[in-house]
Amino acid sequence: MGRSDQRDSSAVMPPLLALVDCNNFYVSCERVFRPDLIGKPVMVLSNNDGCVVARSKEVKDLGIKMGVPVFQVQQLINQHQIQLFSSNYTLYADMSARVMATLEAFAPSMEVYSIDEAFLDLTGVCQQDAVAYGQRIRKAVVRATGIPVCVGMGPTKTLAKLANFAAKKWHPSF
Numbered sequence: 001m002g003r004s005d006q007r008d009s010s011a012v013m014p015p016l017l018a019l020v021d022c023n024n025f026y027v028s029c030e031r032v033f034r035p036d037l038i039g040k041p042v043m044v045l046s047n048n049d050g051c052v053v054a055r056s057k058e059v060k061d062l063g064i065k066m067g068v069p070v071f072q073v074q075q076l077i078n079q080h081q082i083q084l085f086s087s088n089y090t091l092y093a094d095m096s097a098r099v100m101a102t103l104e105a106f107a108p109s110m111e112v113y114s115i116d117e118a119f120l121d122l123t124g125v126c127q128q129d130a131v132a133y134g135q136r137i138r139k140a141v142v143r144a145t146g147i148p149v150c151v152g153m154g155p156t157k158t159l160a161k162l163a164n165f166a167a168k169k170w171h172p173s174f
């Protein structure tokens, strides 16, 4: 099928957009190099180690909020032996580039939305088997990079984002 044919077929297809969002991105990057910390509470701290900038699922479950000063949660850190990392933005940018490079193969057009999120235009790509396609994307990213992601799909960016939120909220292991 030529390029113009693809465009013709997508013109009559309803739009399908996917938002791929890395789970707990900075924490997931650190865990790639410390797989022993998978399933354990992990936080990444801001430049001067003053505030919490990323939390694993285990830390979120303890009620620790994004952006809180570390001293306010020191007791919980000690009590639950939360592992702390200073932020390493060089590493996160590198891992982000690897994730985005993997995603590129799945859609004719992609918009990198933030360091850990991208919209893929899947119109006419996987209309019949969108769920299976989303699972393929997740498997490919985790295999290539070690980073777990959630995929939300919908006819608009807003609905794709909402579906992604739902995937994160109701998937027990994220």
Ligand SMILES: [Mg+2]
Pocket: 021, 022, 023, 024, 025, 116
């Ligand atoms: Mg994210």
